[in-house]
Amino acid sequence: MNNFQQPTNTNSMQVPDTIQNTANSVTESVQGFSESVGKSFNEFSDSAQASIDSSAEASEDFLQSNTLFAKFAFVILIVIVFIVLLSLGIVLIQYFTSPSKNPYIVKGMAGGNDNLTISQDPQNSNSVTILRSNNEDTGMEFTWSVWLYIDELNSGVNYQKFQHIFHKGNNTFNMDGIANVSNGPGLYLKQIVNSDEQKPNTASLFVVMDANTGEETGRIDNHENTLEIKDVPIKKWVSVILRMKNTILEVYINGVVSARLQFENTPLQNYYDVHVGKNEGINGKISNLQYHSEALTIFDINNLVSSGPDLRTFSSKIPTSTNFNYLSNLWYSGKLY
Incomplete structure (x- = not known):
């Protein structure tokens, strides 16, 4: 009778530790993902801002340049705007001055x-x-x-x-x-x-x-x-x-x-x-x-x-x-x- 030993509770004591380790692992993964997303977003923002700044500088340089190509492109742009406005004006004049089709x-x-x-x-x-x-x-x-x-x-x-x-x-x-x-x-x-x-x-x-x-x-x-x-x-x-x-x-x-x-x-x-x-x-x-x-x-x-x-x-x-x-x-x- 004295040789009979009580069953140990080793497994029941180890369960809480396992759950705790799993929770810690998930938390670390979420934090790592958040940091990765934040880092990617910051890099994208920096890249976009750099691109905008670069484009602005390029546009400013283009406008300030005194090359033949820049002058020619500017003249073409003015001509296109003039043609669009002229066409719009002609349409409006015809609309308000043309006689009625059913007078x-x-x-x-x-x-x-x-x-x-x-x-x-x-x-x-x-x-x-x-x-x-x-x-x-x-x-x-x-x-x-x-x-x-x-x-x-x-x-x-x-x-x-x-x-x-x-x-x-x-x-x-x-x-x-x-x-x-x-x-x-x-x-x-x-x-x-x-x-x-x-x-x-x-x-x-x-x-x-x-x-x-x-x-x-x-x-x-x-x-x-x-x-x-x-x-x-x-x-x-x-x-x-x-x-x-x-x-x-x-x-x-x-x-x-x-x-x-x-x-x-x-x-x-x-x-x-x-x-x-x-x-x-x-x-x-x-x-x-x-x-x-x-x-x-x-x-x-x-x-x-x-x-x-x-x-x-x-x-x-x-x-x-x-x-x-x-x-x-x-x-x-x-x-x-």
């Missing part, structure tokens, strides 16, 4: 016989310059839009003459009432006499557009390029839109295609002034005569129709009454082209 010829409401001439001379401060169609993907493109209110048709000896609404061309007219030199385009109103005396006469709109023949005359007779839109509502505001795309001319009445013409020759634009309500004009009013330098989409056309006429007075020759009807349902429930 209003008549903004607001004017009398149908106000005898207006809108100059195309850029030197005229009152001019409204129209940009001709140029290099479009589909050929010639433009759109004219206007609102019409016809009070009544002509009476008397001239009741069957063409009544002038607007046209772009010269300011002389033939016996029929159509501009006799150029229509690019022209819009006219004419009274159509009904063969049945029991029925009233009707109103038709006529659109005239010149075309280039390539011959000496340079154009085709007006009447060969004419569209007629019959049964135009009276005493109603009516939207009229002339849309040209390539060689196809379309006329929209209140947003609906009412006439279409395929030209055999190239339609012809001109540099003449725009004339409104000439040659005694029409008995009525117009509103928002506008030119667009592109062929409007059906969505754009619908937006113009939805906005309605502008009843603010453009000319002092007409009354300021706003009691007008517009958007006749005839063109929605009647004939379609």
